Amino acid sequence: MADRSKARLVDGFTTLRATQRYAREPRYSSAPDHTEKQEESPTSSPQGRKQGMQIGRTVMPTTYEIVCYSCGFAFVMRGRAKITQCPKCGTRLGLTDETITGAFSEELITAGKVHLTDTAILDGGHITANDVLLDGSVKSGFIHAYKTLEISSSATLPEDLFTARSLRVGIGTKLNLSRTMEVNNVDVLGELQADLNVEGKITIYTGGHFKGKLKAGSLVVEEGGGLSADTIASSDDQPIDDMEEEEERIPPKIPLNLD
Ligand SMILES: [Zn+2]
Secondary structure, three states, X not given: OOOOOOOOOOOHHHHHHHHHHOOXXXXXXXXXXXXXXXXXXXXXXXXXXXXXXXXXXXXXXOEEEEEOOOOOOEEXXXXXXXXXXXXXXXXXXXXOOEEEOOEEOOEEEOOOEEEEOOOOEEEEEEEEXXXXXXXXXXXXXXXXXXXXXXXXXXXXXXXXXXXXXXXXXXXXXXXXXXXXXXXXXXXXXXXXXXXXXXXXXXXEOOOOEEEEEEEEEEEEEOOOXXXXXXXXXXXXXXXXXXXXXXXXXXXXXXXXXXX
């Protein structure tokens, strides 16, 4: 089965080249927001650009990875908008970012980011978003992060009240998960005790500590990071293939002139 670990760090150029060469079934991607930095050729400056000049690389606006909350399809959008449409299932996706500062018991769905501040209390509310930053507490309800759930040290989060594609455990955060979780990417800046199956990359930063059981496509432990776990990691697991899996995330109509 071809469902191996997904793309990890891919620069914009590689992504574009892969786009040119391949076309495959759409799928999740675990790449971080690396696409925000596109390489610029010197000819892109207003003064340096001359008519008819051969431009080696196309400069594009900032891109964002969006995951459809209806079908789960991941795609890349260029520029900012308040709404877009999933290219796979056609669902119109709201992209607004929201901040919750008090008690919340409603339903909130966005393909943008939701921030629950340290005064926020999720009490019966259901939050579906691409990214969720949790500083507050979850009493009841549910958080569904299609991309990344970041849990800060002030947060309270019962482990059965969320799902997330990727996790970021903030500095000073202690998170203890008794269930086995499948995730794409994990950043550990605090303390995480869990049984994790990480398809992409887990990074344990300086001062972070992972305990438990770990199976990861790629493992990075910074100096001063702690790891006390049964670990299976295969960091050289098909990096080229992984990069090529990125290709469908760029719309094919981008003008390319790479080689
Ligand atoms: Zn969709």
